[in-house]
Amino acid sequence: MIDTPTIDPRTLRGVLGxxxxxVVVVTTRTDDGLAIGMTVNSFCSVSLEPPLVLFCVSRASQLHPLFTGASHFAVNVLSEAQRKVSLSFARPGRDRFKDLTPDTGRLGAPVLPDALAVVECTRASIVEAGDHDIVIGRVVAMSADEQGLPDPLVFYGGAYRRLDPQHADWWTAFA
Incomplete structure (x- = not known):
């Protein structure tokens, strides 16, 4: 057996920060039609073929059984102008839509107005991972803001940050 050092969770959080x-808000509906959502920054692309994405949900969250049990969900990519939306969906409780009127996505999940992009998925699998579960979704529909490139909502070092477009280095990896 290999002896591994003890990793302090606060230090780990600081390093990973x-x-x-x-920042995204993942949304779905409960079996009785209630719109639910939560702010997530553990979202990423998994595969282009087949088209898969993932997000993580804490097993301690009251929303955990609702998201891991959902057959479909939408990932709403937030803009800098949607900081309040992010904060609203990050707070405890289930009634996070009280100030919003979402659209309904192709699969029935709530879609937030003015999101930079929306990725709609069916649940492909759930993977246990420590104190979280990884929800993998198969992309079945998507859309993106066609009005240029509004500033995305970015999280770094425990705080929301802004990108500086003045220092953007525009390049294409596949050029």
């Missing part, structure tokens, strides 16, 4: 992430 050095990785900048986008």
């Amino acid at each position: 050095r990785f900048a992430t986008g």
Whole structure:
């Protein structure tokens, strides 16, 4: 057996907080039709063929059984202008839509107005991972804001941050 050092969770959180992430709100509906959603920054692309994405949900969250049991969900990519939406969906409780009137996506999940992009998925699988579960979804529909490139909502070092477009280095990896 290999002896591994004890990793302090607060230190780990601080170190991992050095990785900048986008912010999304994942939404679905309960069996009785209630719209639910939560702010997530553990979202990423998994595969292009087949088209798969993932997000993580804490097993301690009251929303955990609703998201891991949902047959479908929508991932709403937030813009800088949607900080209040992010904060609203990050707070405890289930009634997070009280100030919003969402659209309904192709699969029935709530879709937030003015999202930069929306990725609609059917649940492909759930993977246990420590104190979280990884929800993998198969992409079945998607859309993106066609009005240029509004600033995304970015999280880094425990705080929302802004990108500086003045220092953007526009390049294409596949050019």
